[in-house]
Amino acid sequence: MNNLNVVSVRKNLQDDYNGTLLRKIAVSNAISIKDLNVYIEDNHILKDINLTIPEKSITCIIGPSGCGKSTLLKTLNRMHDETPEVKIFGQVFVDDENIYDQNVNVIDIRKKMGLLAQRPCPLPMSIFDNVAYGPRIHGLKKRKAINQTVIQYLQYVGLWDEVRGRVRTSASRLSIGQQQRLCLARGLAIEPEYILGDEATSSLDPISTRKIEEMFLKLKEKYTVILVTHTLRQAKRIADYIIFMYMGKVIESGSTEEFFNNPVKQLTKDYLSGSFS
Amino acid sequence: MINIKKQEEVFFKVLMIMSLIIIMSILFLIIGTIIYKGLPALNWDMLSKLPGGGFYLGKEGGVLNAIVGSIYLIIGSLAISLCLSVPLVLYINFYLPKKSIFASIIRFSFDILFGVPSIVYGAFGFALMIFLGIRASLLGGIIAVALLIMPIMMRSFDEVVRILPRDLPDALLSLGATKFEMIKVILRQVMPGLVTAILLAVGRGIGDAATVLFTAGYTDNIPTALSQPAATLPLSIFFQLGSPVEEVQNRAYASALILTVLILFLSLSARYFSSRYSKNKI
Numbered sequence: 080m081n082n083l084n085v086v087s088v089r090k091n092l093q094d095d096y097n098g099t100l101l102r103k104i105a106v107s108n109a110i111s112i113k114d115l116n117v118y119i120e121d122n123h124i125l126k127d128i129n130l131t132i133p134e135k136s137i138t139c140i141i142g143p144s145g146c147g148k149s150t151l152l153k154t155l156n157r158m159h160d161e162t163p164e165v166k167i168f169g170q171v172f173v174d175d176e177n178i179y180d181q182n183v184n185v186i187d188i189r190k191k192m193g194l195l196a197q198r199p200c201p202l203p204m205s206i207f208d209n210v211a212y213g214p215r216i217h218g219l220k221k222r223k224a225i226n227q228t229v230i231q232y233l234q235y236v237g238l239w240d241e242v243r244g245r246v247r248t249s250a251s252r253l254s255i256g257q258q259q260r261l262c263l264a265r266g267l268a269i270e271p272e273y274i275l276g277d278e279a280t281s282s283l284d285p286i287s288t289r290k291i292e293e294m295f296l297k298l299k300e301k302y303t304v305i306l307v308t309h310t311l312r313q314a315k316r317i318a319d320y321i322i323f324m325y326m327g328k329v330i331e332s333g334s335t336e337e338f339f340n341n342p343v344k345q346l347t348k349d350y351l352s353g354s355f356s
Numbered sequence: 357m358i359n360i361k362k363q364e365e366v367f368f369k370v371l372m373i374m375s376l377i378i379i380m381s382i383l384f385l386i387i388g389t390i391i392y393k394g395l396p397a398l399n400w401d402m403l404s405k406l407p408g409g410g411f412y413l414g415k416e417g418g419v420l421n422a423i424v425g426s427i428y429l430i431i432g433s434l435a436i437s438l439c440l441s442v443p444l445v446l447y448i449n450f451y452l453p454k455k456s457i458f459a460s461i462i463r464f465s466f467d468i469l470f471g472v473p474s475i476v477y478g479a480f481g482f483a484l485m486i487f488l489g490i491r492a493s494l495l496g497g498i499i500a501v502a503l504l505i506m507p508i509m510m511r512s513f514d515e516v517v518r519i520l521p522r523d524l525p526d527a528l529l530s531l532g533a534t535k536f537e538m539i540k541v542i543l544r545q546v547m548p549g550l551v552t553a554i555l556l557a558v559g560r561g562i563g564d565a566a567t568v569l570f571t572a573g574y575t576d577n578i579p580t581a582l583s584q585p586a587a588t589l590p591l592s593i594f595f596q597l598g599s600p601v602e603e604v605q606n607r608a609y610a611s612a613l614i615l616t617v618l619i620l621f622l623s624l625s626a627r628y629f630s631s632r633y634s635k636n637k638i
Binding site: 156158161162163164186187189190192193194196198200202203204212213216217249251262265266269 | 453454455521523524525526527528529530531532533534537541544545637
C-alpha cells in the first residue's frame with residue numbers, strides 16, 4: 080500500500096483559542112490527540128495539542144529545547160504515570176481507543192509502543208536475555224519460540240552477525256551504537272505497533288546514527304514511527320511528516336516537503352532559517 | 357600563578373597520602389597487635405572446645421560456644437533486617453514520588469537511629485523482652501541486633517538505589533513490565549550495593565557487645581533453641597580480658613583474631629557471590 084494514497088492530507092486550518100493555526104492531517108487508524116494539556120506541578124507544559132499522526136510513516140516532532148517534544152512523546156505510552164506531579168487533561172486516541180480512559184490497561188498501551196530512549200540502556204543481562212526479556216514477561220515460555228524471536232529481531236536490526244558467537248555475554252560490552260540497535264531489537268521483540276524514538280540518535284556517532292536512521296526507514300513499512308529530534312537535517316532526511324512545537328504548542332504540522340519548502344507561520348520560518356534553536 | 361596552582365596540587369596530594377598512611381598504619385597496628393598477641397594463644401582447642409570449668413582462670417577449654425553463638429545471632433538478625441529494610445528501600449524509591457516528604461522523613465529518622473549508641477538498642481531490646489515476657493535468649497539478642505543493624509543496612513542500600521540512573525526503570529516500564537518485574541531486574545543491578553550494605557551491617561552487628569549484654573545473655577553452652585541464652589564473641593573477649601590471668605588475656609586476643617578472620621571470610625565470600633551474580637551489570 081502506498082502511504083501517500085492512503086494518507087489524504089487534508090489541510091484543515093483551524094483556529095485554537097490563542098489564534099494559532101494548526102494544520103491537521105486526517106487519516107484513519109492512527110494516533111489522534113484531542114485538546115491535550117499537560118501540567119508538571121504548576122507549569123503548563125503542553126498547551127491545547129490537537130494532532131493526528133498518520134500510520135505507517137515517520138513523523139518527526141521538532142522544536143527548540145524545552146518546547147515539550149519529549150513530554151508529548153511520553154504521553155503516548157503513558158510514561159507520565161510514573162511521575163505523580165504530572166497532570167494530563169485531554170484525550171489521546173490510539174487505534175480509536177482513548178489510552179487515558181479509566182479502564183485501559185497501561186501495560187497493553189506500553190506493549191503497543193516500543194520506546195527507543197535517548198541513551199541506550201541495556202538491561203543488566205546477557206545480549207540474548209535483553210531481547211528475550213520482553214517476550215518472556217508477556218508470557219512467551221517455550222524455549223524454541225524464544226530462541227527464534229531473539230534471532231529474528233537481532234537479525235532484523237543487523238546485530239546478529241556481529242554478536243552471533245557471544246549472545247550469552249553481557250550486553251554492556253557492546254559499543255554504544257550496537258547497544259542502541261540492541262535496545263531497538265528488544266523493543267521490537269514485544270511486537271509493538273508504534274515505535275517512539277526520543278532523540279534516539281543523539282548520543283551516537285555518525286555511522287551508528289545512519290544505521291539507526293536506515294532502520295527507521297525500514298520500520299515504517301510495518302510500524303508507525305514517531306521521533307523526537309532536534310536535528311533538522313535528520314527530520315528532513317527521514318520524516319514523512321513534521322510537527323513543529325514551540326513553548327508547549329504545536330505551531331505547524333504537515334508533510335515534510337511542504338513544511339520545509341512552504342512554511343506558513345513566521346515562527347516556523349524563523350526556526351528553519353536558524354534565527355533560534 | 358602557575359606556581360601557586362602547582363603548590364596547591366602538591367599540598368593536597370600530600371594531605372591525601374598522609375591520611376592514607378595514618379589510617380593504614382592504625383589499621384595494621386590493630387590487626388598486628390591482635391595477631392601478635394593472639395596467634396600464640398590460638399590453638400585447635402580454642403576453636404573446637406567449649407569453655408570448661410575454670411576456663412576464665414586459665415584452665416583448658418575454647419570459645420566454640422561464642423563462635424557458634426555469634427554466627428547464629430548474626431544470621432538471625434541479618435534475616436530479620438534484610439526482610440524489613442529491602443522492601444522499605446524499594447518502596448520509598450520506586451513507589452513514592454521522587455520528592456516525597458514521607459521518604460525524606462524516613463531517611464532522616466534512619467539517620468538518627470544510625471547514631472544511637474548500641475547500648476540503647478540493648479536497653480530497648482531488654483525492655484521489649486520484659487514486655488513480651490522473654491528471658492535473655494538468642495531470640496532477644498537477634499531482635500536487638502536486628503534493630504541495631506537495620507539503619508545501617510537501610511541507609512547504605514538506599515544510597516545505592518537512589519543513584520541508580522532513571523534510564524533503567526524507564527526502559528523496563530516502557531517494555532510493559534510491571535513494577536514488580538522492574539524491581540526484580542533492578543535488584544540484579546544494585547546487588548553489589550546490597551552486598552556492601554550487608555557487610556557493613558554484619559561487621560557492626562557481629563562485633564557489638566553492648567546490644568547483646570542484656571539481651572542474649574551469656575552461656576558456656578551452645579544454644580539449641582531460640583529461647584536459650586547464647587554466648588557471643590565480643591562478650592567472650594570482654595570476659596576474658598577482665599580475667600587477671602595473663603594466659604586468659606592472651607586468649608582474648610586469640611578470640612579477637614577468630615572474630616576478625618570470620619568477618620574477613622564473610623566479606624570475601626559475599627564479594628565472590630555478588631560478582632558472580634552481577635556479571636552482566638551495566
